Amino acid sequence: MENRLKHIFLKPFTVVGLCAVSLFLGAESASASELKVNSELFDVGLTAGIINLEDFPAEFLVGASVTFKASESFFLQYNYVQADISRSTHEQGGLVYGVDRGFSHYDLLVGYNLFQGEFFAGKGGSHLSSLYVVGGVGDTDFGGEESFTYTFGVGYQIEFFRKYVLRVDYRDYLYKSAIISGEDTTVQSNQLSVGMGYLF
């Protein structure tokens, strides 16, 4: 009996069926609201900046992010960044080759708006602004290693024209690496970046 149940559960079409049912039920209840209020609950954005991996030179980095407003104080943010890292002074003859020289990182963060305020750019009125802190977990992929990463950071954002979010961020990535020392040691990599997001 237990085996048969397992068999049913493990069939991929059960998974597909689940998704189909969810979509159907989703469409059903979405029509409940008559009022079409424009929601501003998430933004998508691009990031550019500088990353300094421990023991490696600082490099230009690009990335993308999605941010969900969870409450007036909290938000969730998913980030992806990547960079090409040139040779470290510790590498004699080279330790990391080819595609492994590419650094990529993604993380899942929770943010807290510490100081919410308004930014007055001119006579044209005010723009909402906020100084926030973030923390979370993620994955860092560099030099053939994939490492569980803790991320901490602080940032400041201004919402221009209510739809465009300009961010300046500092991030600290903490993870274990054995590239330079040969055994797992905790390394710290720092990132400074600016980002532009579109709210909708």
Add this chain to the structure above:
Amino acid sequence: MLKKCNWLLAVCCFFLVQPAISKDMKPGVSLEVIDAYADVHSGPGRGYPVFYTIEQGEKVEILTRRPGWYEVRAENGRVGWTTAAQISRTIQATGEPADLPSVGYGDYIKGSWVTGFSTGQFSDGALEGYETFSVTGGYRFLSWLGADVELGRLFGSDASGDYYAANVYLEPFSDWKFSPYVALGVGELSLGSQPQLISFSEKSSNFNSYGLGTSFYLGRNFVIKAEYRWYSVSTDDETESLQAWKIGLNTFF
């Protein structure tokens, strides 16, 4: 060269003007306020100063929704933010989720999409000590029923891997601030070696899982979850059991 600059300028102007146009084309809905009164703040947060008060019987236009807040335009043209709780009775008639004290947390978020992430550690079984995190996306059909798709990663000292799963959540007392739930899931897990160990080959196996957890509603749209999960993984010739604890954050939109 000049032509190129003009072209660039035109594109920039379009992007700057475009939100203003779309706002004009989509006028908000005008409602008569039936709540006693509502404070109008300069921004969507408790610290923003109150600069106006809407009274009962006044007409307001609802412009934008953010978690816990609505942007409104009063009859005299003043635009500001009021808490969803203060104009909940006015909002209720429209079918928007109403932030009334009598509305349970589950009822407020039913019919919403959800996304979140969780992190934890395997506490028993072959992967004991492995750290894990996952990202989820799903839907809350009913106040007590939700489902999601989960993508996760596992990290151990000698191996790492990915998994994906589909989960169903049953939360019978979802109007409580602390509310217990049961989770059921199926999925696939694949493990591979870290570069230090070359002998390990990547292999994938199906699993099913069940979990017990508690939701803590930090706000109407924001939930912290703590969960303990039991996995049974079918490998080639046997069934391996794993256990893990997880802490997650979820937001509804």
